Amino acid sequence: MSEFSNWTHLAEKAAEIDNDLFAKYDVKRGLRNADHTGVLVGLSNIGSVSGVKKVDGVNVPAEGKLTYRGIDIKDLAEGYLTEKRVGYEETVYLLLFGKLPTRDELERFSEYMKEQRKLPEYFTKDIILSFRGKDIMNMLARSVLALYTTDDNADDTSTENVLRQSISLIAKFPEIIAHAFHGMRYHYMNKSLVIRHPHPKLSHAENFLYLLKGANRYTPLEVEILDLALVLHAEHEGGNNSSFTVHVVSSSQTDTYSAIAAAIGSLKGPLHGGANSEVMAMMDNIKRNVKDWSNEKEIEEYLAKILRKEAYDRSGKIYGMGHAVYTLSDPRAVVLKKKAREVAIEKDRLHEFNLYDAIERLAPKVFHEIKGEKVIAPNVDFYSGFVYCMLDIPVAVYTPMFAMARIAGWCAHRLEELISAKRIIRPAYKTLAEEVSYIPLSERG
Numbered sequence: 001m002s003e004f005s006n007w008t009h010l011a012e013k014a015a016e017i018d019n020d021l022f023a024k025y026d027v028k029r030g031l032r033n034a035d036h037t038g039v040l041v042g043l044s045n046i047g048s049v050s051g052v053k054k055v056d057g058v059n060v061p062a063e064g065k066l067t068y069r070g071i072d073i074k075d076l077a078e079g080y081l082t083e084k085r086v087g088y089e090e091t092v093y094l095l096l097f098g099k100l101p102t103r104d105e106l107e108r109f110s111e112y113m114k115e116q117r118k119l120p121e122y123f124t125k126d127i128i129l130s131f132r133g134k135d136i137m138n139m140l141a142r143s144v145l146a147l148y149t150t151d152d153n154a155d156d157t158s159t160e161n162v163l164r165q166s167i168s169l170i171a172k173f174p175e176i177i178a179h180a181f182h183g184m185r186y187h188y189m190n191k192s193l194v195i196r197h198p199h200p201k202l203s204h205a206e207n208f209l210y211l212l213k214g215a216n217r218y219t220p221l222e223v224e225i226l227d228l229a230l231v232l233h234a235e236h237e238g239g240n241n242s243s244f245t246v247h248v249v250s251s252s253q254t255d256t257y258s259a260i261a262a263a264i265g266s267l268k269g270p271l272h273g274g275a276n277s278e279v280m281a282m283m284d285n286i287k288r289n290v291k292d293w294s295n296e297k298e299i300e301e302y303l304a305k306i307l308r309k310e311a312y313d314r315s316g317k318i319y320g321m322g323h324a325v326y327t328l329s330d331p332r333a334v335v336l337k338k339k340a341r342e343v344a345i346e347k348d349r350l351h352e353f354n355l356y357d358a359i360e361r362l363a364p365k366v367f368h369e370i371k372g373e374k375v376i377a378p379n380v381d382f383y384s385g386f387v388y389c390m391l392d393i394p395v396a397v398y399t400p401m402f403a404m405a406r407i408a409g410w411c412a413h414r415l416e417e418l419i420s421a422k423r424i425i426r427p428a429y430k431t432l433a434e435e436v437s438y439i440p441l442s443e444r445g
């Protein structure tokens with residue numbers, strides 16, 4: 001055994017805790033109660049997520065519902081879509097300020113966001129391009145930390161200053177992500193380096209497509225769908241892993257850049273926002289291994305293999321399925337599925353859409369047979385990647401696009417934590433280690 005494998009073995013042994021002890025000491029694993037609901041750790045006025053309803057005092061699975069400041073996201077999306085305009089700027093306003101803007105307020109806020117787009121001089125060259133990277137989420141996090149150094153008032157946690165930093169970061173994410181993507185392609189994929197300045201007139205969503213693809217290289221449908229995706233991903237109450245990270249980190253009164261960089265690190269994980277690109281990789285694998293996509297038996301057998309850790313990445317996970325709160329449905333996935341179908345028809349990719357649809361129907365059944373009672377359905381990450389893929393958006397920016405949307409919710413949660421929570425988050429861990437005496441070096445065997 002090499003020295004390092006020995007250390008690995010020791011580290012593994014040192015970290016091991018008997019599974020039964022979690023039940024014995026009534027540990028709320030994952031901060032979840034026995035009935036899967038989350039442990040109540042805070043109060044919030046921002047987003048609300050529900051996946052069950054009470055029948056005779058008992059929680060039973062129900063269609064999922066998501067509200068932003070009390071407004072159902074379906075109504076929010078329908079509202080601006082019927083008026084044939086974009087909705088992300090309005091959503092940011094709603095999340096930060098707690099109310100829908102008037103036309104005049106929206107115009108002034110959107111203008112202010114546009115003015116905040118531009119990165120500091122030389123930032124792209126010195127920070128994004130010089131220090132290479134293969135992962136855009138990592139490049140985004142370090143860019144956020146680097147912006148700390150360009151802010152003369154970085155540590156001030158007054159509401160006015162945190163709000164200034166928040167809007168500035170929300171406005172700058174598209175440029176950072178697009179430049180990081182082009183830098184990554186240039187350094188690692190032998191592609192030409194394309195660096196565009198943010199467009200001062202375009203909406204948040206369209207500006208991103210412009211930075212990523214260039215003028216006249218995207219359609220109005222792409223702008224509409226990207227904007228919708230940004231609205232749908234903007235917030236998910238305080239308990240989701242990245243927003244809770246913002247609460248935890250902000251509760252120490254640290255700066256905005258540290259809190260947002262930490263949230264990016266959380267969102268990157270494959271069980272959270274990173275699932276959107278994992279779904280694409282998993283679907284590629286399923287497409288290669290299931291010979292007849294219309295044969296439901298064959299699809300079921302392959303899903304069972306994935307769940308039994310015999311196929312795909314052997315993690316046992318079907319990415320894009322299941323949720324900590326939702327049961328019968330995730331309302332964002334319902335909207336995205338509808339869009340996916342529309343685009344699939346337009347792009348002649350209905351065959352692929354039908355495979356997603358079959359997996360949506362079959363995975364819960366197979367899951368029930370193998371893993372038990374928990375009711376699962378597709379989550380937001382199941383259809384989002386497929387929609388982006390049909391719009392020729394590269395997979396490397398799928399999770400960063402989630403961050404580009406969710407930063408609005410993160411900032412609203414940071415403000416709530418700083419203004420109202422007022423306690424450093426510090427739960428407890430029960431120590432299992434028994435006290436032992438220190439042994440001098442000369443006496444160790």
Ligand SMILES: CC(=O)SCCNC(=O)CCNC(=O)[C@H](O)C(C)(C)COP(=O)(O)OP(=O)(O)OC[C@H]1O[C@@H](n2cnc3c(N)ncnc32)[C@H](O)[C@@H]1OP(=O)(O)O
Binds near residue numbers: 271272320
């Ligand atoms: C934006 C978002 O973050 S949406 C979520 C994106 N993540 C994914 O799509 C990854 C796949 N899904 C999952 O891993 C889970 O459903 C999560 C992480 C989203 C939620 O998980 P939890 O609420 O902790 O699930 P819960 O503890 O109730 O699960 C019970 C069991 O079902 C398993 N399970 C839940 N979902 C899945 C899944 N999609 N595939 C395989 N097993 C699953 C859990 O691993 C657990 O198994 P175990 O008892 O053997 O450890």
Ligand SMILES: O=C([O-])CC(=O)C(=O)O
Binds near residue numbers: 049239240241323325
């Ligand atoms: O709420 C969660 O746990 C995860 C999620 O769907 C999100 O953050 O959008």
